[in-house]
Amino acid sequence: MFDRLEADFPAHTPRPADAPKALEGVRVIDFSHFLAGPFATMIMGDMGADVIKVESPGRGDEFRHYPPVPEETPAQGAPYVWSNRNKRSLALNLKSPEAVAVIRELIAQADVVCENFSTGVMERFGLDYASVREINPKIIYCSVSAYGREGAFKDRLGFDPIAQAESGFISMNGYSDRQGVRTLSPVVDISTAMMACNAILGALLARGRTGQGQHIEIALFDNAVLMTGYAAMQHMYTGAVPQRHGNTSPDTCPSGVFMSQDKPFYINCGNDKIFHRLAAQVLERPDLADDPVYSDRNGRMARRDEIFRLLEELFAQYPWSYWQPRMRAAQIPCGEVRNVGDALRSPEARERRLVSRVAHPVLGWIPNVRLPILYSGTPLADPQPAPAVGQHTDEVLAQVLGYDAPRIAALREAGALDAPTPRRPYPAATEVTPG
Known part of the structure; x- marks a missing residue:
C-alpha cells in the first residue's frame, strides 16, 4: 500500500535492547477514546508503560473510523493509528457484570486509569474514582472532559473546535477582515493530552513520596483558555481584546510571510x-x-x-x-512556508529522524511520526502499530490476570467479550408514533 512512499522515509532504528524505559513497570488502564485521552496514554506507552486500551467489542473506539481507513485493516484509520501505538486492545462489553468484574481485577493491580466518557458514565459502571479507590488506594485516576466533572457545565459535550471557539482561541486567528478561523490541527486536543500526561507523571512522582494515589481532572475548555497564550494576560492588563493579525505579529516587526522570487x-x-x-x-x-x-x-x-x-x-x-x-x-x-508533505520530507525532518517506517503485520509496514522526545538514558519504546479491536483480549486476560482457556471461554459465553445487543432503531420519519 505504501510502496510509493518507501524511498521517502527510512526504516525505524531499534532502541538498544538492554536500555531501560522511563515508565517500565507502570500499567495504564485506558478507557479514553477519540483524541485527547488516547494521545496522553500513547505518550505513556511510548515511554514504556503497559497501556491496556479498553473498548467495546466490534466497532471499538469511534476514532478508528476516521479516514483514510485501508481496506486491509478495517477500524484502523490513519488518525487512530497516529494516536494509539504501543497499546494493547482489550475488548469488553461493559454492560455485562462479568466484564466489569474483569476490569475491577485489572484496576486492582494497575497504576493509572484514564477516562474521558461523558460525566456520569463511569459512575454507572461502578468505575468512578470513589469506587476505584476502594479497590486500589494507590491508583492515579485521570478524567478528561469538556468542562469538568463538577459544576453547572459538567453535562456539556465538547470537541476541540468547540473549545477553540468558546475559549477565544478562534477569535485571535485569521485576518481582521473576516471571521476568525480554527486551526485544522487539533491543537487543543493535543495540548490537553500533553497536560494530562504531565499531570499523571507528576501524580506518579508524588505517590512515590506519599504512597497515595489521587484524582486528576483535565478539562478541554480550561486548556483552550491556556492556549490563548500571553494574550490573556495582555487583555487583563489593558482591557484590550486581542485582534486578528494574519501572519504578522502585533508585538514585533518585521515578523510575517514574505515572498522571494520563487517561494x-x-x-x-x-x-x-x-x-x-x-x-x-x-x-x-x-x-x-x-x-x-x-x-x-x-x-x-x-x-x-x-x-x-x-x-x-x-x-x-x-x-x-x-x-x-x-x-x-x-x-x-x-x-x-511548507505544506505538510514537504515538511515530512524536509532535510530537517530527515536529519531528526521524525518519520520512519515500522513493520505492520498486515500492511507490511506503515509510516510513523515519533514523539519529539529524545532520552539519553531511557530511549522511547520501539513503536508498535496501533492494535485492532480486541487484538490482545485473550493475551491480557491470560498474562495479566492469569485466566486459563476455560475461564476465558466462559466469559465469552456470558457475553462479556461480545458486542452488546444493538438498541432498537428510532422509528423512521414516515412512521406515526402514539402521542
Whole structure:
C-alpha cells in the first residue's frame, strides 16, 4: 500500500535492547477514546508503560473510523493509528457484570486509569474514582472532559473546535477582515493530552513520596483558555481584546510571510539586534539599521506597512536559495512556508529522524511520526502499530490476570467479550408514533 512512499522515509532504528524505559513497570488502564485521552496514554506507552486500551467489542473506539481507513485493516484509520501505538486492545462489553468484574481485577493491580466518557458514565459502571479507590488506594485516576466533572457545565459535550471557539482561541486567528478561523490541527486536543500526561507523571512522582494515589481532572475548555497564550494576560492588563493579525505579529516587526522570487518564507525579528543584522548583513542596507526610527522596535511597529512594502520589494529580487543561506549566516530566524508533505520530507525532518517506517503485520509496514522526545538514558519504546479491536483480549486476560482457556471461554459465553445487543432503531420519519 505504501510502496510509493518507501524511498521517502527510512526504516525505524531499534532502541538498544538492554536500555531501560522511563515508565517500565507502570500499567495504564485506558478507557479514553477519540483524541485527547488516547494521545496522553500513547505518550505513556511510548515511554514504556503497559497501556491496556479498553473498548467495546466490534466497532471499538469511534476514532478508528476516521479516514483514510485501508481496506486491509478495517477500524484502523490513519488518525487512530497516529494516536494509539504501543497499546494493547482489550475488548469488553461493559454492560455485562462479568466484564466489569474483569476490569475491577485489572484496576486492582494497575497504576493509572484514564477516562474521558461523558460525566456520569463511569459512575454507572461502578468505575468512578470513589469506587476505584476502594479497590486500589494507590491508583492515579485521570478524567478528561469538556468542562469538568463538577459544576453547572459538567453535562456539556465538547470537541476541540468547540473549545477553540468558546475559549477565544478562534477569535485571535485569521485576518481582521473576516471571521476568525480554527486551526485544522487539533491543537487543543493535543495540548490537553500533553497536560494530562504531565499531570499523571507528576501524580506518579508524588505517590512515590506519599504512597497515595489521587484524582486528576483535565478539562478541554480550561486548556483552550491556556492556549490563548500571553494574550490573556495582555487583555487583563489593558482591557484590550486581542485582534486578528494574519501572519504578522502585533508585538514585533518585521515578523510575517514574505515572498522571494520563487517561494514564500517567514521571518521573525523578535528584537532590535535581529533586525539590525537583517538590514546590514542580509539586505546590505545598513542605512535601515541606522535609521533613528527603524532602529527601534516601537518605531518599526508604528511604520509596519512602510517596512513591509520595502522588504517585499527587496526579497522579490532573488530566489529563496539566495536568501536562505544569507539569513542563516546572519542568524535570522526564518523558514520556508511548507505544506505538510514537504515538511515530512524536509532535510530537517530527515536529519531528526521524525518519520520512519515500522513493520505492520498486515500492511507490511506503515509510516510513523515519533514523539519529539529524545532520552539519553531511557530511549522511547520501539513503536508498535496501533492494535485492532480486541487484538490482545485473550493475551491480557491470560498474562495479566492469569485466566486459563476455560475461564476465558466462559466469559465469552456470558457475553462479556461480545458486542452488546444493538438498541432498537428510532422509528423512521414516515412512521406515526402514539402521542
